[in-house]
Amino acid sequence: MKKIWEITLSFGILLAIWQGIVAIGNFSPALLPSPWAVGEALFELFANGVMIKNILVSLYRFAMGYSIAVAFGAILGLVLGWYPKLFGYTNPILQYLRPIAPVAWMPFVVLLIGIGDTPAIVIIFLAAFFPVVLTTANAVRKLDPIYLKIAANYGVKEPEVLWKIVFPAVFPQVANSLHLALGSAWVFLVPAEMIGAQSGLGYMIVDARNNMRTDQLLSAMVVIGIIGLLLDLSIARGEKTVMKLWE
């Protein structure tokens, strides 16, 4: 109850500051719309179905890119962590590629594949893949040796040891990286769709700018923020469920 009150209050303050700037700043309403105007634009965009359509498109791309990244990242991370030699060869490449912002690949991807769903999926994949694979590999490498002794002692054999011992042992760290990756991947959805797509929430921002509809632009931003929050909440739930699964 206290939490809901805190959240309401903090968003109330945010809206008040916004409204204050609009009132004092004396900007043209076309450049800086009031919260009320954005509310109206939001209502309009939901009513005519444009918003829903774009949300679904964006969520689809995000789900594809993120889940492929998680599946590949976790599996590759397990394998690399388990075989130190392989890690030795692969780690330099991963470390080299990681700091290159995912968006930098964009022109390349668009030239090769063309605009549409794929470039955005690729960018989201890149944004989520590196943290997941590196955290997983490092967690496996630093696995407490006692777990492996126990596995050997109680007859847990080679392939089984991965899902009975190694994966649950590293899961808390991996879950943490999934959580972080989710946030950063969602951040990269917008630039990806701004450049490489003709639909989605990121494209809405470009489109609104081109039409000088700052109220619609801010509407898209509001929705992006809310979805980001909801994703974050749902993965926290998911973590708890999976933790139970290993039990």
Place this chain on the structure above:
Amino acid sequence: MYIEIEHAKKHFSHPDGSLFVALEDVSLTIKKGEFICLLGQSGCGKTTLLNVIAGFEKLSSGTVKIEGKSVNKASEKNVMIFQNYGLLPWRSVRRNVELGLESGSYTRTERRKIAEDYLKMVNLSDFADRYPCSLSGGQQQRVAIARALAVKPDILFMDEPFGALDAITRGKMQHDLRKIVDREDCTVIFVTHDIDEAIFLADRIVVMTPNPGKIKRIFPVNIYQPRYRHEPDFVELREQILREFFPKSDRRIEYFI
């Protein structure tokens, strides 16, 4: 003999290239069903010797044989209870106890039944669905014992298992352990640095000394079970062992122990 250790030598190489001798020419034979205590001060190679017999570490030279076969890796028949219990934190107590049964030919219900039997034996039936992190040290230790016994091991290795327990719990655990292993008929190699604990539990006490780690003397314990700390034989043996650690010159030290 059941377990034969001959001229076992183990050294560790330090990063600076020097060699550290952890075990120097250790020879020991153990009968089936015997309860052996390895007794000695810190750093005398007790854990190392245990790890070598259990197959977790390789000797630098010499041999360890169990039933005539050289030991070169850990086996499901010889189970180690680690100093820090080694429970899997993501599994409930029940599923921890079931761990060693999963590679066997048991069905789900059989596994469950066996786990329940052993949890009952260590008085933890009510804790089956709890997680290790919510148990006290002594309870975790008992789960580890139940998990080890559930696979019906031939040999049970225990590395200072009761070191972290309070005196009362420890006394009770010693009593229970001896009763359980007698019933289950398994061979036990038990590391401790508590002389009374060794006398209370062991059939034979192997006294080790450090630098380099070796066996100084072996004491047979010919006292009927159950043993009492104040009976004359117990007190006499304690005196003998203390004398082994403290030659006449510094007899006064023993009063501080």
